[in-house]
Amino acid sequence: MTAAPDVVLVSSSDENQRRLITNALRDRLPVRTATGAESTVASLDASIAVVVIDGATVDLSVDALDTDDERTFYQILWLDSSGAAPTERADAVFDRAVSRETIWTTVERLQLRARYDRLLTTFYELAAAEERTDTVHDREQKLDAVKDQLDRVAARLDDRDAFDIALDT
């Protein structure tokens, strides 16, 4: 089982905007930055939980974020001057002038959603695995450990978020 994704990727070609967002997050979360579409796509890996995209400065089709064959878990926060996202793939949308506090609370929530998605997938894959190298005892211990984490994360999500994440597969 790989570590839960927890990194926030901030994508903006506007240095001030990039600094504003990262300053809102950096004390509490690991943050990476990208300055354009290409570097954003290149930075995506399994550690990313949330991608914050400054849609006004980064010419990025959200579909471009889904080119990887592997299943991804990251959530997308889209910032734009119009307050509208170009696609339903965005999980939250705000005007670029959003407050630091809103950025922080939204990213925290999206990070939790990404973590829950990852845990649900891990739990199912463990339970449904056809080839098993573990003993029954080891398998049960692994399943119990993931289930324990799942229940703790579920308790921090409201019903809508929890069912959205569980059923948007």
Next chain:
Amino acid sequence: MTDNSSSEVASHESPSNVLCACPAVGSSRSAHCQRLLTREGEPGSIISVTVATSPGERLAEWRDTIDPSTTQISFVDVTRGGRSAAMSSDGFGGQDEEPADITEIEEMDLRRLGTEITSQLRQASAEPVVLCFDSLTDVLQFESQERIHRFLNVLTARVDETGAYAHYHIDSDGHTDRTFETLSPVFDATVSTGAESQ
């Protein structure tokens, strides 16, 4: 399901979420259901999810165990799933008065089903609160195993958080061993019986 041993409950002493694997036809299913409904004494509230069965059938089955005048009973009834909406609205098999509330869900919409159940779990005031989900076999006709697995993770967490007790019926003869192995880790315990002679 290959485990044909007699009834057994594994794992937790007081499990919140129990998988009840019995043949769809026969007396053991009903007997286990009634035992699980009353395992913490007379239930204050029952939330019953019905898919291929009707609320009326469930009430008839519980007639000797549950008193609707002392237990608040509500149904979340999925009207699709092998029976007609008319049969669903018939509800209580000819009884004149409806001793329970019914919330109808017209399609197998897991999101709506889940939020309705969790809403009722939070609103139920008379304890103990018991959830009877009838059945996973019916839901598996409409949804993938993975999607149901994920759905059940949310639901079982909410049952646990609200202090309720739940059991989830599944036809022990209707699925592969792999299905049981995959679903059972979601639950705290499993009650199972072998095939019954008819």
